[in-house]
């Protein structure tokens with residue numbers, strides 16, 4: 001990381017701690033240096049910063065957020081913050097030609113990185129997350145050794161909801177749950193539903 005990216009990272013971590021308290025609750029598993037996919041509900045850009053803030057520093061550099069290419073490359077600043085500060089992996093939300101949209105995620109997992117994925121694919125406004133897209137199922141099939149950790153992000157939509165640019169202070173937390181494993185012959189729809197329920201169940205703990 002160059003000094004500008006380092007400064008931005010420190011600034012955002014500080015800002016999110018100040019605005020939200022950034023409480024991390026490792027409820028179903030501890031932070032651990034094993035290959036993981038963290039998946040969570042998504043309502044605000046600050047969601048990612050909250051998860052980022054929860055990770056011990058040594059895990060942060062090998063844990064890469066998945067960012068929508070269309071949105072996060074739309075300006076130089078967005079591109080810079082996602083690549084230089086967060087080391088994000090871009091994903092195409094629209095399938096183009098024959099290319100597998102998951103290929104960049106597969107490459108990252110093959111090189112040993114962990115991922116942070118928002119399986120709804122977009123920020124939501126409702127209390128309940130939207131249906132999960134199938135990427136997480138395809139990755140779970142292909143990488144059975146990677147540990148899938150659900151997380152519930154509490155309250156962050158009130159800090160910086162979609163469409164807002166000025167954050168307001170509200171106490172927020174992120175709760176990490178027990179890992180979810182794909183069943184040997186579990187159907188796609190069943191798994192996606194179960195993964196979504198695992199995220200929502202953490203709202204109550």
Ligand SMILES: CCCCCCCCCCCCCCCC(=O)OC[C@@H](O)COP(=O)(O)O
Pocket residue numbers: 012015016019042045046048049065066067068071072081082086088118121122123124159160162167
């Ligand atoms: C209070 C702190 C404010 C922090 C702001 C800077 C945060 C930079 C975070 C980089 C986040 C990269 C991961 C985002 C995952 C993602 O790409 O989700 C899609 C949405 O994004 C945009 O799509 P949409 O919700 O459909 O507009």
